[in-house]
Amino acid sequence: MQLLKKFFRKKIICKGIVSLSFLQNGIAVAVSEFTKNNALTLVHCEFIDIEKPEDQQNTLNELANQHNLAEYDCHLVLTTDNYRRVNVETPAVADNEIIEALRWKINELIDFPVDKAIIDYYQAPMGVRSNSRKMLEVIASPIDLIKKQIEKCTKAGLRLKVIDIQETALRNLAVHTPENERGIALLYLQEFSGSLLIQKNTTIYVSRQFEIGYKKLSLAEPFSNNPSANAHNTLALEIQRSLDYVESYYGILHIPALVVIPLADNTHNLLDSLGSNLGIAVRAIDLSSLIDCDILMDGRTQSLCAPVIGATLRYAIEAT
Structure with missing residues (x-):
């Protein structure tokens, strides 16, 4: 996906990946470290209950200091209420015109102003029917919402590299099943x-x-x-x-x-x-045994943190 690509152009050598997600009642976080063979091992995962949203920044600051998270690439996972997904036919325009064409296509299909949205997309697979058309999955999110979450990460000293969505994060887990x-x-x-x-x-x-x-x-x-x-x-x-x-x-x-x-x-x-x-x-599926993992996680942690765990596997999936 090309989401906010202009912000994140270059991968740098780092200790691993920290993935986090801001939920209404807390923060989900997962930390994976690179091993000697450049694989990833999950070394920390938790859900931090936070009653007041305004307390998220201080909690994130403390978390970043406690675990030296500035040494990791940061992957931010949006919750499903942070964005809208729309399936549309691929516009017949040049590649550099697709985003604007998609804005026009989804204008009446989302519940916030399209001119104040960040738009991203990925190619949907082709069907086997003779009349199947090339389709795109379009992701739209209010730009103000994205900026607020980016600001929380940068204030905590995190090196934000990727903004992900729940679907692709969960896909990264499903890929590890037999x-x-x-x-x-x-x-x-x-x-x-x-x-x-x-x-x-x-x-x-x-x-x-x-x-x-x-x-x-x-x-x-x-x-x-x-x-x-x-x-x-x-x-x-x-x-x-x-x-x-x-x-x-x-x-x-x-x-x-x-x-x-x-x-x-x-x-x-x-x-x-x-x-x-x-x-x-x-x-x-027990995520503790599904992926390379140095910790045990109870059901509550897996339930609340599954997307951020999957997001730490992004580089490994891209390399396959």
């Missing part, structure tokens, strides 16, 4: 929303957001006794429709598994629900 070459579906549930990603060999074929989070599923109750069965069925239907779409539009047959980012609690009840409603294997 099913990567056949295709893999990944489910990431947050408190009030969820994301489904289907990728194969680093290419994202489906990325869907839905308003079903783990709160709505009432997972403290076993699936067989759960009064929120309608929400469980709706979630399974969203996933199945996406699997069917990948098969019919892209010709990717039989995605072998759905992997689930662990929740803080009751992940097993979620797996029981999905396993009862879907015709593919469903399992949770």
